[in-house]
Amino acid sequence: MTDGPMTDGGSGRVWTGGCACGGVRYEIMATPSPVSFCHCGQCRRQHSHVGAYTTFPRDALRLVADDTLAWYASSERARRGFCSRCGTGLFWDPAAEPRMDATAGSLDEPTGLQADRHIWVDFKGDYYSLCDDGLLRRTSTEPGNQTLFNDPTED
Numbered sequence: 001m002t003d004g005p006m007t008d009g010g011s012g013r014v015w016t017g018g019c020a021c022g023g024v025r026y027e028i029m030a031t032p033s034p035v036s037f038c039h040c041g042q043c044r045r046q047h048s049h050v051g052a053y054t055t056f057p058r059d060a061l062r063l064v065a066d067d068t069l070a071w072y073a074s075s076e077r078a079r080r081g082f083c084s085r086c087g088t089g090l091f092w093d094p095a096a097e098p099r100m101d102a103t104a105g106s107l108d109e110p111t112g113l114q115a116d117r118h119i120w121v122d123f124k125g126d127y128y129s130l131c132d133d134g135l136l137r138r139t140s141t142e143p144g145n146q147t148l149f150n151d152p153t154e155d
């Protein structure tokens, strides 16, 4: 059905998204994971508050417009992609892994996605409380402390 090496095997849907000003537009050619709310200090700074991310195989990403896409090495492990014109946070890209994340808020609606967990809750800001919303909670050192990645090569 497809020539893509790591697509989701046939939903046929393409997820689209982009920044607020339109300088960056992207497509995801695979079904993204459930959304994680990340409470780490880097996400809170970049997104003004908690980060919301979905993950997918890196080679499922197609950049349709990237004139204003800029990257920031936020750690030794990963870089963050954002629009240099409007400031929208777009991607979290860990170099050593076959996946990457996009911000849930940059996806076009309807996303059809659901959030399933809070992560890095031990680093959450001191200015809010985490109410019980029924979602999983994971600290920075626990398994499941990142958005779920279903690697299709690891069945």
Ligand SMILES: [Zn+2]
Residues within 6 Å of the ligand: 019, 020, 021, 022, 023, 024, 068, 083, 084, 085, 086, 087, 088
């Ligand atoms: Zn922009």
